[in-house]
Amino acid sequence: VVIDIKTGDLLACASYPTYDLSRFNEDYSMLLENEAKPMWNRAVSGTYTPGSTFKPLVAIAALESGKITANERITDEGIYRFYEDYQPKCWIWQEGHTTHGNINVSTAIESSCNYFFYETGRRTGIDIIDEYGAKFGLGELTGVELPEEVRGSVASPEYKKKVVKDQWDRSWFGADTLQAAIGQSYHAITPIQLANYAATIANGGTRYKVNLIKNVRSSVDNSIVMENNPTVMENIVISPENLNAVKEGMKNVVDEGSAHAIFAGYPIKIGGKTGTAQLGRNVSNNAFFIAFAPFDNPEIAICVAIEHGVRGANAAYVARDLFDYYFGLTTVTQ
Numbered sequence: 001v002v003i004d005i006k007t008g009d010l011l012a013c014a015s016y017p018t019y020d021l022s023r024f025n026e027d028y029s030m031l032l033e034n035e036a037k038p039m040w041n042r043a044v045s046g047t048y049t050p051g052s053t054f055k056p057l058v059a060i061a062a063l064e065s066g067k068i069t070a071n072e073r074i075t076d077e078g079i080y081r082f083y084e085d086y087q088p089k090c091w092i093w094q095e096g097h098t099t100h101g102n103i104n105v106s107t108a109i110e111s112s113c114n115y116f117f118y119e120t121g122r123r124t125g126i127d128i129i130d131e132y133g134a135k136f137g138l139g140e141l142t143g144v145e146l147p148e149e150v151r152g153s154v155a156s157p158e159y160k161k162k163v164v165k166d167q168w169d170r171s172w173f174g175a176d177t178l179q180a181a182i183g184q185s186y187h188a189i190t191p192i193q194l195a196n197y198a199a200t201i202a203n204g205g206t207r208y209k210v211n212l213i214k215n216v217r218s219s220v221d222n223s224i225v226m227e228n229n230p231t232v233m234e235n236i237v238i239s240p241e242n243l244n245a246v247k248e249g250m251k252n253v254v255d256e257g258s259a260h261a262i263f264a265g266y267p268i269k270i271g272g273k274t275g276t277a278q279l280g281r282n283v284s285n286n287a288f289f290i291a292f293a294p295f296d297n298p299e300i301a302i303c304v305a306i307e308h309g310v311r312g313a314n315a316a317y318v319a320r321d322l323f324d325y326y327f328g329l330t331t332v333t334q
Contacts, residue, residue, distance in 0.1 A: 001043050001195035001303045002322060005292060007230040008199070008208025010144060011300065012322070013192070015042040044142075044149040047188035048305060051275030051312065052112045053290045054138075054183030056201060056246050058121055059105050061132035063242035067123040068105060070245035076100040076115040082122060086175040090115040109249025109273065110257045114182050121181020122174065129180060130156045135236045136197045136207060138189050143209035143233070152193065155179075155186035183275060191305045194290050199301035201250070202271065202292035204243060205236035247271055251295055259289070259316040268327055269295035272319070274312025284308035289315035293323055300326060 002012035017038040019031055031039050040046070062068045078093035091114050092098055100113045108116035121129065133139055133154035141151050153159045157172035163186065164170045179185035192210060200207040209231040216226040250271035254263045258274045272291030279285060287309025292301040302322055304315040324330040 001192045002326070003195045003199045003210060003301050005199040005203045005298050005301050008196070008210050009214065009228075009230075010192075010210050010212045011326075013043050013212070015040070015046075041146070041148055042305070042307075043191045044144060044146050045190070046305070047150060047152040047190055048286055048288070049184055049187045049277040050189050050194060051183040051277035051286070051288055053194060053273050053275035053288045053303075053312075054187065054189075055109055055112065055117050055181075056250060056273055057132055057136055057138070057197065058117055058124065058129055058181050059109060059246050059249070060201075060238060060242065061128050062120045062124045063105065063245065064132075064238060065124060065128050067128075068120055070106075070241050071104060073102045073104050074108075074116050074119055075102045076113055078115065080115055080118040080178070082119075083174050086173070086178070088114070088118060088175075088178060090118075104245070106245050106249035106252065109246065110252035112253075112258065112274070117181045118178045121177050124181070126156060126172065126177045126180060129177075130154055132236075135234050136200050137233065138187075138193050138197055140193070142192050142196050143211075143231070144192060145212045149192070150190060152188040152190050153186070154189070160186050184278065191303045194288065194305070195301055195303035198290040198292050198303060199298075200234075200236065201243075201246065202298035202301050205238045206232055207234040207236065209233050247295075250291075254291070258311075258313050262313060262316040262320055266320070266323075267329070268293050268323065270323065271295050271298075272316065274316060276310075276312045279308075284310050287312050287315040289313075289319050291316075291319050291323075293327075 017036045019038045076099040078099045079087050079089050081087050100111050139152050139154040161170045211228040215224050218225050253259050254270045254272045270293040275288035277286040287306040289304045292298045302319050304318040306315050
């Protein structure tokens with residue numbers, strides 16, 4: 001999904017696998033039975049746990065509610081031991097028994113430090129996280145003129161009660177908040193929502209309705225009978241210091257972090273965040289990348305989601321191709 005951050009216009013929206021529209025009637029039965037669901041528009045109807053692409057939102061919620069400050073440093077101890085009965089590990093501890101050390105929010109976004117966001121999420125609480133999720137349009141309809149768009153949800157005590165049957169398990173625990181803060185738990189978010197969320201960060205907090213239709217013209221004289229103008233859905237107040245801290249972390253994801261290898265030497269500065277959503281044992285992770293560019297004067301925001309894409313950096317390769325095309329850095333051949 002590609003969105004114009006200054007208007008909310010939907011510049012590109014693609015779902016794969018797809019089908020040949022010219023053969024739709026002939027292939028309908030086959031398409032209907034295809035387990036890959038080519039007729040399902042994943043961009044607006046697919047709901048996913050967003051992984052670490054959710055962390056910038058948690059950072060903004062924590063900063064704006066005063067639970068952390070832009071300059072505060074938290075020491076990653078590898079294992080988060082606040083709760084006696086649930087002690088999750090930072091990903092870097094799981095991989096190599098090392099830590100990210102003493103870091104601030106910008107570095108935590110760059111390194112995608114789970115420990116930092118466990119602590120930040122616990123301090124902030126699920127209610128404030130949910131409040132900011134709604135402000136950024138996560139778990140909300142974007143307004144795009146496609147009837148198949150689904151609302152999805154952000155993780156919350158209310159949503160958990162709807163989807164969990166066991167009376168005890170339906171309760172909201174501290175562990176649920178920790179997992180929600182790193183983009184796991186009960187989030188069910190669409191790629192188009194993630195793209196618009198990235199656009200809202202990029203433009204400083206203005207969330208627009210997403211428009212697929214530019215205008216409608218008369219069949220008689222080609223005059224415009226309806227035109228979509230930019231419609232503001234939410235103005236989010238974010239202090240310049242806090243916004244800069246989050247955006248700087250996203251720029252460092254591309255310059256130094258998990259997307260560095262993909263964008264090394266790239267001529268345009270980009271802000272982004274990779275996300276890897278775990279699906280369980282023996283199942284490949286989903287991969288996500290949200291981004292905006294140019295960093296200093298953003299024009300477009302992107303979300304790439306790859307089912308079973310293993311790691312978020314893989315989605316960044318697709319985003320680079322999109323940026324290449326938009327900014328005229330390559331020639332696309334059919």
